[in-house]
Amino acid sequence: MPFKGLSQVPTVVNVLELSTRELQKVELNVFIYDEETYSKHRYYNVNDVLAHIEANDTKCIWLEVNGAIQHRDDVLTQLALHFNLHLLTVEDIQTTQQRMKLDIFDDGIYLLMKMIYVEHEHKTNILEKHISIYLKDNLLLTFQEEHNQLFSQIKQRIANSRGRIKKLRTDYLFYCLVDTIIENYMIVLGTISITIEDIDAELMKMSTLKLDTLRLIYFIKHDMLHFRVLCSPLKEIIIKLQKTQDRLPRRDLFVAMRQGRKRKKRRLTRRATIIITPPVTNNNYNSFNLISARRSRRHSLSPVGHRRT
Template sequence: MAKNAAEYRKRFMPFKRTKPGIGAEHYVAHGRRPTIRGRLTQFGFGACLSHKLLHISDPTLPVQLNVFTYDENSYTEGKYKNVADIPTVPFAPMTPMTWIDVDGIHDHEIISAIGDRYDIHSLVQTDITTSEQRTKLDVLDDALFLVCKLIYRDMDRTGQIITEQISCYLKDNLLITFQETPKDLFDSIKNRIRQGKGRIRKSKVDYLFYSLLDVIVDHYMDVLDTLGTTVEEIDNQLMKKLKRDTLESIYDMKRDMLYLRSIISPLKEIIIKLQKEEETQIMQESTNIYLKDLFDHIVQVNDSIDTYREMLASFIDFYMMLNSNAMNQVVKTLTMISTIFIPLTFISSIYGMNFDNIPELRYKYAYFIVLAAMAALATLMLLCFKRKHWF
């Protein structure tokens, strides 16, 4: 099994790329029972999966609206507390692109105000404020709505892995993103808008939408690289010392991988759907080539997860084999001891019988002769065991 695990690791390892929730409050506000994952892993304001994947946010923080309005020649940026303060931009083919980045989804009044102003359906608003949504893409009459999970390493929390829901509403020249926390992992995108670098300001808002997805997938790769290091550590630990904690770590990792696959795997079908013009007319043909590249990265992420799951399954088999071998060694040792003492017990039982006439009992050196015979017999049996490589 160890050989199989090594072969998996040698055959495929994920490549590297440079580059918390309102669940508890939602359950209190709406009286909804937590999901299975929530019940098993509840922690703080959200959920923690195997003490590695953390789902956190602070509902006491105010919601902040970060608004970028840009075209090829200029851009404006503003931070607002109220939806009414956001400047009105008419939707027309030549108008600038607008990106509204909402930090915080716990204030239902603000989400409702955004929905009223930008004609977002009430069911979509409910999906935005529910942080335990599955990864999905809804194609509406004149808009796209995407829900996915952003997973990243929070270096402020000693490298813990954080999961956060991201919702994107794409319509005409408008993109609205909803994040659970003010921790902004899209700074690189915002800096490219500010500095006019790359294709974002030269392209429609659908390219900005792709760029955000690309950042999310980059973080998937970074997290998988971290989890891959953990898998390597488990492999090394298996070879050094057999401990029950190792088996628990393996099962925790398997559960983490299963959760990661459940939130990442749907992105494959979503990217395919985005590339179909009859499905999503908002996406430009010029963006399709970038979506194909993104699709390849998602496939490699899923392949990485599958490979790690196979390795972890082989680790479990290997652990069971090591445990079985250890038990066999104990049984073998006990068997050899029992085998040696069977003839010795037989000899001692003969001279322990209650007969009046046992000639050897009256012989002066009988006791020492019997002890020598028993020692010789035990030595002979040990030599036989050694010759057969039993120890």
């Protein structure tokens, strides 16, 4: 499977090799906050976490479910019955090979995404994980296969009251999670581009191709194709979120989504411009200075309010 590593043959982990304890262990982290208070608790029993949530139902609640939830039908069934999750949503949470999608319900929004990020310990490994996000009133549910540090900065912002995340409701937290996932897509593309630059430099030095270099080029090609297939529904999802104003009542959230989309587009455009821009020679540099001097002189001679276009 792609995204295991840019310099290694992808490996498949057999579920049977995992211990029964690891498969059955599901971690329930609940973050409860408002503009003035914050608390974090960790549970391993569903009844305990549901009782704690009911006692704080007037505040913003983020329930983070980490673990192989597809192997714990009892945990997922209890959560689905308590929060009135749709049967198709429950099936999507259990299926880790689903493509990215967005479902709009009368009482909430379900978003399924792929977390693609660079492994913290091994910088050459690109990991792909499944995440389900369900937004309902002042409650946000996230289901992940295992715990990771992808949302650590968001948790620190909530704990330290940085920014406006505690002043807004869980719909803004929903946006922050999506923005972090997409931001890591850019980091992955940067990692792949650095690897491609290293290959280019190596190809310019050698006279004959090595087998390792050919294998690396093959894996990068398939990584990029796999990345493109995964991200193909993303544009449609963001546009659909922007139109869902009756489910997410805050208008400033959609402004933030548009700004985030424009920022990602500018970053990709800037990266493409850097790649195709020819090197600056002395002649080009002198011509550029001459053109700039002419433009500045023209603007200085033109009267205010009557600039030439």
